[in-house]
Amino acid sequence: LAKTTQPISMDSYEGQEVNITCSHNNIATNDYITWYQQFPSQGPRFIIQGYKTKVTNEVASLFIPADRKSSTLSLPRVSLSDTAVYYCLVGDRRGGGFKTIFGAGTRLFVKA
Amino acid sequence: NAGVTQTPKFQVLKTGQSMTLQCAQDMNHNSMYWYRQDPGMGLRLIYYSASEGTTDKGEVPNGYNVSRLNKREFSLRLESAAPSQTSVYFCASSGLQWEGAPADTQYFGPGTRLTVL
Numbered sequence: 001l002a003k004t005t006q007p008i009s010m011d012s013y014e015g016q017e018v019n020i021t022c023s024h025n026n027i028a029t030n031d032y033i034t035w036y037q038q039f040p041s042q043g044p045r046f047i048i049q050g051y052k053t054k055v056t057n058e059v060a061s062l063f064i065p066a067d068r069k070s071s072t073l074s075l076p077r078v079s080l081s082d083t084a085v086y087y088c089l090v091g092d093r094r095g096g097g098f099k100t101i102f103g104a105g106t107r108l109f110v111k112a
Numbered sequence: 113n114a115g116v117t118q119t120p121k122f123q124v125l126k127t128g129q130s131m132t133l134q135c136a137q138d139m140n141h142n143s144m145y146w147y148r149q150d151p152g153m154g155l156r157l158i159y160y161s162a163s164e165g166t167t168d169k170g171e172v173p174n175g176y177n178v179s180r181l182n183k184r185e186f187s188l189r190l191e192s193a194a195p196s197q198t199s200v201y202f203c204a205s206s207g208l209q210w211e212g213a214p215a216d217t218q219y220f221g222p223g224t225r226l227t228v229l
Contacts, residue, residue, distance in 0.1 A: 032215035043116075043202045043220025044155070046209065087154065091215065101171070102147070102155040 004088045009107040018075045020106050022088030025069050031090040033064060033071045038085045038105070047086070048073065075108075083110045114138055116221035118203050124227045125193045133188040133224050135203030143206045144186035145170075145218065146178060148199040155202065161186055193228045200225050 005023040012018045024033070032051050036044035048055055050062045050071070061074040075082055085105040119134045137144065142163045147155040157170030159178040167178050175197060177189045190197060201224045206216040
C-alpha cells in the first residue's frame with residue numbers, strides 16, 4: 001500500500017500561488033493520485049485527481065512527473081477561505097473498497 | 113440527493129456503554145468506509161466495506177464492529193466505549209465522480225462527534 005509524505009504545514013498570503021508536494025515512492029502502476037481538502041468540523045472533499053502529467057480543473061492543478069513518485073497540488077491565487085488541511089492519497093483505479101491512508105495532511109494557513 | 117448522512121451528530125457516553133453510529137448514502141455506491149479523526153490529526157481508517165456483504169479491517173479496528181446492512185447503510189458499533197475512543201467519526205462512500213472517470217473518489221458525511229467520559 002503506497003504511503004504518502006507531505007509537509008505538515010504551510011503559510012501563505014492572499015493572492016499568492018501555493019504548491020503542496022506529496023511524495024509517494026511506492027506508488028503502484030494502477031494507482032491514481034487524489035487530493036482532498038478538509039475544513040474544520042467538516043469531512044474531506046475531493047479537489048482533483050490524476051494519473052500522470054498535468055491535470056487542471058476550476059479549483060486547482062495537479063502536476064505529476066514521469067516517474068510518478070511525487071505530485072504537486074497547485075492552488076492559484078489563494079484566498080483566506082483556502083485555509084484548510086490538504087490530503088494526498090494514492091489508490092487503485094476502480095471498484096473502491098481499498099484501504100486508504102490519509103496521513104496527517106498539510107495544514108495551509110492563508111493570511112491577509 | 114442527500115449524499116452521505118450520519119446520525120447522531122453528537123454523543124456523550126460513559127466508559128463501558130455501547131452505541132451504534134449510523135451511516136447511509138444515496139449515491140448507489142458499492143464501497144463504504146468508517147474513519148476516526150482525533151484532534152489535530154489525520155483520518156484513520158477503522159473498517160471498510162468493498163461491497164454489500166463484505167467488510168474488512170482498516171488501520172485501527174480494535175474496539176469496533178461494523179455491519180453492512182444493505183447497499184445504502186453501513187453502521188459502526190462500539191461495544192464497550194473507552195475514553196480513547198473519543199474522536200470525530202466520519203463515514204464515507206466511494207464511486208466514480210463522473211461517467212468514465214478513471215478512479216473512485218470518496219464522499220464524506222458530516223461526522224459524529226463522540227465523547228467518552
